[in-house]
Amino acid sequence: MPFESDEYSKRALDFVERLQRLKTYDEICKHILKELAQFGFNYLTSFSIPQAGQSFKDCMWFNNRPQDYIERYSSQNYVLKDPVVTELRKNLNPYSWSDVRRTRELKKSEVNIIDEAREWGSRDGMMLQIVTNSGLVSCFCPCGLGPDLSPRARTALEVIAIYSHHALRRALVQNQRDDVVHIPLTPREREIMQWVAVGKTDDEIGEILLIASTTVTQHVENAKRKLDALRRTYAVVQAIRFGEISL
């Protein structure tokens, strides 16, 4: 199963080059799965982390794990308890399920969730996070019975994950995102929203920029309208998402 060292480098970039020529969602999926199979991954789940009010299923880019497993996982609300998932919040870097078992002290109920996956054909897997330009956090999770998780395989997987995610997203979201036309903010509106994002009040912003606080309010209201937001918390989130301000 394991390749020679050089083999990994070559494979990964060959994969990327071929991937970039594919257009349709189905072609892209097939290409990704074929590549992952070479590493011993039978399954792949790729999803963006759902917002409040969104269901897990609506946020899937791709999934080929057994449907009844997903149903079970979803109905038991495992996504809030699974240590492999909660680790996402703590760990910047790619990690494997076995890394989590080794490095964290888990409750019995948590270990059970990981063990349960075996009954559906997965003993170990990788978790790779991708953060897109718009701040959307996505997770690329290949798994299988006996995947290759060597350091060199992980480096190659990281490249594969980034490009696979972009390709899936390109195929699935391109049109959808173009629909969401967003009215651009003016420079002053942007400037003021940056101060709003760090928690300044309109009075404080007025003092900082040497303008009346009513003017600040005015700019914020204009920005809210352009960002399609009723409260400034959401306006800030939207401004980040649209790239008007950054974190």
Add this chain to the structure above:
Amino acid sequence: MPFESDEYSKRALDFVERLQRLKTYDEICKHILKELAQFGFNYLTSFSIPQAGQSFKDCMWFNNRPQDYIERYSSQNYVLKDPVVTELRKNLNPYSWSDVRRTRELKKSEVNIIDEAREWGSRDGMMLQIVTNSGLVSCFCPCGLGPDLSPRARTALEVIAIYSHHALRRALVQNQRDDVVHIPLTPREREIMQWVAVGKTDDEIGEILLIASTTVTQHVENAKRKLDALRRTYAVVQAIRFGEISL
């Protein structure tokens, strides 16, 4: 100058493998510059996009462009006017300075800013955005007199940019970021902050979760304290930054 096709793939992953063994900031910079020189890039600027109140210079990961050019750029407030920079907000993907000239209708004053760079040794360059887990948007900007900007070079550059950025960040920020201990939110606090982030009022959240609005207020206040925020706009930004909620 241009390599054979296969050469790009091999170079890029060789670069990554060698980069991962380097520890110090200076070693890493030297390695990156050497690699970029192979593509015809003499200069590199790498920075995170400054928040309100932060200066451009504090957000630099690396820069070797002439100091007087940076001073001029900074004092003229070019960062708000430079079309190559404003394009960052619109364009998800890597692009070159010449792409911007070709695809956008620019004012004379905007073209001047790009042209001015020639006097300091850069005729063209690439802009590559990297968004980290914590939502920080960074920009990796190599430039030079006659860089190789062929499609295959761009693919390789994307890999180089991602890993270079991570390496620089690892070397510069590791300790700094560990200082910023953040008190984790409870599941309920997280859940409520997600609703705050989409602009719901406490009354509305109370109705959704079937609890009293005063309880919602209480949870938000606890979350604000843990996130070190005085207003909920900033609390939302912090929660995103710490990975407690996602966009």
Add this chain to the structure above:
DNA sequence: GCGAAAATCCTAAGAAACTAGGATGGACTT
């Protein structure tokens, strides 16, 4: 020079958020 867009300033009432106090019950740990 004209028109459009941007930036500036204002009032006033009602809604929402912030602050500073509380209190109770349940789950889990030691």
Add this chain to the structure above:
DNA sequence: AAGTCCATCCTAGTTTCTTAGGATTTTCGC
């Protein structure tokens, strides 16, 4: 059994935000 953390509920006074009206000046492209 005691202690800790979490989730739930409450009041009341203060500040900030939201909304719905205005108006004037500046800037920039044509």
